[in-house]
Amino acid sequence: MKLGSFVILSFFLFTSCLKKNDEINRLNTNIFDKDYSQGVWFNVLKSVKYINDFGSPIVRFEYEIPENKTPSLKGSFINVASKKANGDWVFEKLSIGTDGSYDGIIEFPAVVSNNYCFFLGIHNTDDDSVINSFEYCEEVN
Amino acid sequence: MVYGQNKGLAIFYVDQDNGYYEILINDTLLLKKHKDSLPTGSYKAKIWSSGYDVKEIKFDIQTNETTLNAITLVRSNDYKRYESDYKIYRMKFHKEFTLPITLSLAGSLTTAGIMLKTYGLQKSIRTNIEKYHASFSISEVEEIKADINDLSQRYNRNRVAYYISGGITTVLVAGTIYSGFRLRKHNDEPFFKETSPFEDRISYSISPFGGQLIFKL
Numbered sequence: 206m207k208l209g210s211f212v213i214l215s216f217f218l219f220t221s222c223l224k225k226n227d228e229i230n231r232l233n234t235n236i237f238d239k240d241y242s243q244g245v246w247f248n249v250l251k252s253v254k255y256i257n258d259f260g261s262p263i264v265r266f267e268y269e270i271p272e273n274k275t276p277s278l279k280g281s282f283i284n285v286a287s288k289k290a291n292g293d294w295v296f297e298k299l300s301i302g303t304d305g306s307y308d309g310i311i312e313f314p315a316v317v318s319n320n321y322c323f324f325l326g327i328h329n330t331d332d333d334s335v336i337n338s339f340e341y342c343e344e345v346n
Numbered sequence: 347m348v349y350g351q352n353k354g355l356a357i358f359y360v361d362q363d364n365g366y367y368e369i370l371i372n373d374t375l376l377l378k379k380h381k382d383s384l385p386t387g388s389y390k391a392k393i394w395s396s397g398y399d400v401k402e403i404k405f406d407i408q409t410n411e412t413t414l415n416a417i418t419l420v421r422s423n424d425y426k427r428y429e430s431d432y433k434i435y436r437m438k439f440h441k442e443f444t445l446p447i448t449l450s451l452a453g454s455l456t457t458a459g460i461m462l463k464t465y466g467l468q469k470s471i472r473t474n475i476e477k478y479h480a481s482f483s484i485s486e487v488e489e490i491k492a493d494i495n496d497l498s499q500r501y502n503r504n505r506v507a508y509y510i511s512g513g514i515t516t517v518l519v520a521g522t523i524y525s526g527f528r529l530r531k532h533n534d535e536p537f538f539k540e541t542s543p544f545e546d547r548i549s550y551s552i553s554p555f556g557g558q559l560i561f562k563l
Binding site: 210220222223225226228229232234235237238239240276277278280283327329331336 | 461464465468471475478479480481482483484485486487488491494495498501502505508509512523
């Protein structure tokens with residue numbers, strides 16, 4: 206009788222521990238995942254227009270990939286790809302900073318419209334493809 | 347053994363299976379051992395053992411001689427009825443208790459086995475999810491997700507198996523408890539006890555520790 210009750214109670218107790226694992230359906234938070242769906246994973250920190258050493262006007266964007274947008278096991282660098290609108294991908298390695306974020310720079314020759322757009326994505330070094338790219342546009346005067 | 351004058355030795359070989367019997371000689375002397383010296387003469391003896399009919403024999407005692415009496419007792423009708431009732435009771439016991447408890451045990455072990463396997467899969471999924479969140483490689487992330495997907499399918503199959511097996515086991519255990527209660531309530535285990543037909547007679551017995559003479563009043 207006691208053993209029987211114990212067996213039945215154990216069944217219901219263990220049943221509550223074997224729940225359906227919903228976390229599987231939320232595996233889209235890693236920026237190295239082709240199914241990533243958590244939105245823009247970089248922040249533009251600063252945008253400036255300046256004249257370079259050759260006398261050409263340049264627009265410069267300083268951006269970061271914040272620590273909380275990167276995988277938990279921190280790599281020393283991240284392979285990213287950036288391109289201007291209608292341009293080609295440029296591959297680059299961003300080194301990790303002391304705060305765990307990765308900082309990068311994108312520069313453009315200044316144009317009359319003052320409106321600048323670029324794409325930033327994750328570079329797949331296996332096949333040189335780019336995944337999870339997002340566009341950023343800003344007017345810099 | 348030293349025989350007294352005009353006495354002989356009577357030995358009884360009683361074929362029965364419980365090891366205990368009583369011999370009433372000439373309706374007066376009750377023996378509870380297999381041999382004794384008796385005065386010369388003719389005797390009537392009644393032999394009884396629990397579960398057997400009383401058997402009567404006659405024998406003669408010659409001076410300084412040994413008389414062997416081989417007696418085979420026949421099962422009593424009461425005992426045969428008890429055996430039959432006990433057999434029916436055991437059949438019922440097996441059917442209503444032993445069988446359900448065996449099935450319950452088998453079900454419990456199966457469920458426990460499935461549960462352990464399912465927990466193992468759940469643990470593997472969690473480990474792989476941690477790896478997913480840590481990975482810095484696109485190809486590795488793909489591999490991890492494929493593994494998680496495979497583990498997840500197996501986990502869900504095992505969960506369903508666990509619920510089915512656990513459900514069946516629960517029903518079996520509940521049925522065993524109910525069956526055990528019903529068996530105990532409606533069926534008393536048959537018990538055979540028979541008092542000696544010679545219990546009101548004088549008896550004596552001798553052992554290495556002494557002898558005793560008993561008068562039943």
